[in-house]
Amino acid sequence: KAGVTQTPRYLIKTRGQQVTLSCSPISGHRSVSWYQQTPGQGLQFLFEYFSETQRNKGNFPGRFSGRQFSNSRSEMNVSTLELGDSALYLCASSLRRSGSGYTFGSGTRLTVV
Amino acid sequence: DQQVKQNSPSLSVQEGRISILNCDYTNSMFDYFLWYKKYPAEGPTFLISISSIKDKNEDGRFTVFLNKSAKHLSLHIVPSQPGDSAVYFCAASELDDKIIFGKGTRLHILP
Numbered sequence: 001k002a003g004v005t006q007t008p009r010y011l012i013k014t015r016g017q018q019v020t021l022s023c024s025p026i027s028g029h030r031s032v033s034w035y036q037q038t039p040g041q042g043l044q045f046l047f048e049y050f051s052e053t054q055r056n057k058g059n060f061p062g063r064f065s066g067r068q069f070s071n072s073r074s075e076m077n078v079s080t081l082e083l084g085d086s087a088l089y090l091c092a093s094s095l096r097r098s099g100s101g102y103t104f105g106s107g108t109r110l111t112v113v
Numbered sequence: 114d115q116q117v118k119q120n121s122p123s124l125s126v127q128e129g130r131i132s133i134l135n136c137d138y139t140n141s142m143f144d145y146f147l148w149y150k151k152y153p154a155e156g157p158t159f160l161i162s163i164s165s166i167k168d169k170n171e172d173g174r175f176t177v178f179l180n181k182s183a184k185h186l187s188l189h190i191v192p193s194q195p196g197d198s199a200v201y202f203c204a205a206s207e208l209d210d211k212i213i214f215g216k217g218t219r220l221h222i223l224p
Contacts, residue, residue, distance in 0.1 A: 004156070033211065042216035043157070043202060056211045090156055102212065104156030
């Protein structure tokens with residue numbers, strides 16, 4: 001079966017712009033979580049969605065937002081981009097909230113210049 | 114406030130020997146612990162997990178040990194192989210809550 005698909009793979013944006021990243025989970029998976037990976041900071045939790053509802057949110061400013069559609073696809077949006085937002089953004093899907101069931105996508109590499 | 118800590122940014126081990134990766138946590142409410150492995154340009158992949166009611170879980174060459182009193186867990190890989198060279202993330206969750214990851218340890222397997 002197809003894995004978790006994240007688009008685009010790479011993105012270059014200018015400070016002040018906004019960006020939307022997309023995640024298509026594994027078919028049948030209803031939970032989608034987003035993480036930010038930066039050098040030296042590991043994977044930092046952004047938010048989790050289950051059946052179109054945000055169930056959990058990490059400690060990120062309001063510029064970071066997300067949503068989930070009825071087909072479980074998810075998007076995250078970052079507005080007013082800052083240089084520090086440059087990172088690898090990873091999406092993970094699972095049938096339910098279970099760490100062992102997490103399947104990660106390959107990520108979207110965002111560079112803010 | 115880092116709840117999951119991996120204090121060694123990198124580790125080098127000779128091929129065939131044992132690799133031991135360590136992880137400490139601060140939240141005593143964590144009840145599920147996991148290890149993920151990540152290669153460059155790929156997402157993390159699940160390796161092994163352990164529930165807080167156990168102190169050891171083994172899967173082939175990989176064994177995870179949990180010491181709840183010390184709030185410490187470790188991942189043992191034996192024997193280490195070249196394909197084990199990757200970044201390893203320790204992670205934990207509390208009662209079906211979000212998963213918190215450490216900063217990762219880069220493992221180099223030397224020929």
